[in-house]
Amino acid sequence: MLPLRSNRKALNMKLFWLVIWAGILFLNPVTADCNITSQTVTCEESGKNLSNIPTNLFQNITKLNLKNNNITLKDTDKEILQSFINLTELYLNENMITVLYNNSFCSLTKLVILDISNNHIITVHKAAFAGLNQLSVLNLSYNSIIQLDSDLFCSLKSLTVLNLQYNFLKYFHIKPSFKLIKIVLAGNPWTCSCDLLDLQIWLTTSNVTMENENSTTCTLPNTKEQVSIKTEAIQPADCKIENASLENTVTSTSAIKLQSSALLTALTANNITGNNGTHAELPLLGKSWTFLAGVLGFVLSTTLLIFTAIKCPTWYHYLISYSHRRLEENDSEMFEQEFSADTSSSPTISDRNNDDPIVILEKIHTFVPAEDGFIEDKYIDSYVTEES
Numbered sequence: 001m002l003p004l005r006s007n008r009k010a011l012n013m014k015l016f017w018l019v020i021w022a023g024i025l026f027l028n029p030v031t032a033d034c035n036i037t038s039q040t041v042t043c044e045e046s047g048k049n050l051s052n053i054p055t056n057l058f059q060n061i062t063k064l065n066l067k068n069n070n071i072t073l074k075d076t077d078k079e080i081l082q083s084f085i086n087l088t089e090l091y092l093n094e095n096m097i098t099v100l101y102n103n104s105f106c107s108l109t110k111l112v113i114l115d116i117s118n119n120h121i122i123t124v125h126k127a128a129f130a131g132l133n134q135l136s137v138l139n140l141s142y143n144s145i146i147q148l149d150s151d152l153f154c155s156l157k158s159l160t161v162l163n164l165q166y167n168f169l170k171y172f173h174i175k176p177s178f179k180l181i182k183i184v185l186a187g188n189p190w191t192c193s194c195d196l197l198d199l200q201i202w203l204t205t206s207n208v209t210m211e212n213e214n215s216t217t218c219t220l221p222n223t224k225e226q227v228s229i230k231t232e233a234i235q236p237a238d239c240k241i242e243n244a245s246l247e248n249t250v251t252s253t254s255a256i257k258l259q260s261s262a263l264l265t266a267l268t269a270n271n272i273t274g275n276n277g278t279h280a281e282l283p284l285l286g287k288s289w290t291f292l293a294g295v296l297g298f299v300l301s302t303t304l305l306i307f308t309a310i311k312c313p314t315w316y317h318y319l320i321s322y323s324h325r326r327l328e329e330n331d332s333e334m335f336e337q338e339f340s341a342d343t344s345s346s347p348t349i350s351d352r353n354n355d356d357p358i359v360i361l362e363k364i365h366t367f368v369p370a371e372d373g374f375i376e377d378k379y380i381d382s383y384v385t386e387e388s
Contacts, residue, residue: 046065046068047069049069049070050066050069050070050071051070052076053081055080059084062086062089063088064087065089066095067091067093067095068093070095070096073095078101078103081105081108083107084108085110087110088112088113090111091113093117094118097116097119098119098120098121098123099122099125100121100124100125101128104129105129106130106131107131108131109133110134111135112137113135114132114137114138114139116139116140117142118142119142119143121145124145124152126149126151129155129156130155133155133156134158137161138153138159141163141165141167141184142165144167144168145164145167148169148172150174153178154175160180160181161182161183162180162182162183162184163184164188165188166187166188167187167188169188169190170191171191171193171195171196173198174198174202176198178202178206179206181209183209186212187215190218190229191218191221192219192220192227192232194239196234197234200229200232216229218232220232
């Protein structure tokens with residue numbers, strides 16, 4: 001009797017759990033395609049026109065297939081992905097993703113396969129794949145990627161397969177320490193230039209296998225001819241000369257810009273011509289020392305003119321104030337003769353005796369200082385009075 005009762009209890013428990021699973025599947029149609037086993041849950045969902053990653057999935061799933069939906073991988077989607085810490089395979093191909101932001105999959109430390117192909121990805125941020133320490137296969141094919149940072153895949157120490165075919169890549173700077181087993185680069189508009197040199201060296205020196213090698217070509221800038229990206233002769237010496245000339249050009253351009261800025265500052269501060277308030281016309285900037293000397297001469301001459309215009313009234317008053325001169329002896333005799341002639345012809349003193357002019361002259365001489373020989377200058381006295 002006891003074994004029979006225990007068997008009934010076990011059967012009832014199984015029926016109870018089956019009812020619960022049926023209710024969950026009925027209420028959550030998203031999980032209807034999930035394959036549930038005792039250890040793992042593989043959930044494949046596609047073609048449901050989902051705009052977001054479902055929130056009612058089991059958090060212990062190891063495979064999530066959300067192919068052919070409208071997922072854009074917004075911030076809410078990244079938060080949902082953080083709960084799937086046991087996820088090993090993630091398929092987001094054929095969705096509407098345009099940008100892969102930093103730390104988009106940072107919590108998926110056990111992820112091995114990541115497929116984001118057939119989206120509309122244009123930009124991939126530098127730390128987009130941070131935290132994917134176990135990632136082995138990365139598929140970014142059939143997107144619109146224009147440029148990839150050289151440090152983008154450095155944190156992916158376990159990466160073995162990288163698929164970049166059919167994007168818009170013209171060059172790809174890659175570091176020699178990057179290790180792969182297989183890479184797919186066909187279908188990109190590669191340009192046969194020095195920007196492609198490090199990728200070519202890496203392809204020839206590493207043990208990586210390039211899939212579709214014969215169809216992976218680059219375009220010559222002059223002839224537009226398609227040649228193999230791996231065998232095209234790009235000379236490192238020519239690239240070094242080109243880089244050196246480019247650096248010199250950049251350096252000289254920076255120096256010219258600094259010199260031009262300094263000259264413009266000096267001219268702006270000193271190009272006022274006078275009281276009329278007009279500004280001197282700025283000359284065209286050049287590179288020669290002759291032009292620099294001319295500009296400096298112009299600045300100095302303009303400054304001198306301004307200084308002269310300011311100081312000229314002061315100098316004029318200074319010279320006018322000291323315009324008197326010393327009275328000489330012959331000047332005094334001429335003055336006495338003229339004065340005698342005037343007094344003799346004057347009717348008011350005609351009736352006086354002959355000694356009167358002499359007395360007048362003696363009186364006049366009393367006003368003239370005998371010790372220095374200078375006459376009194378009333379203009380100086382009045383000027384001094386006004387100044388004091």
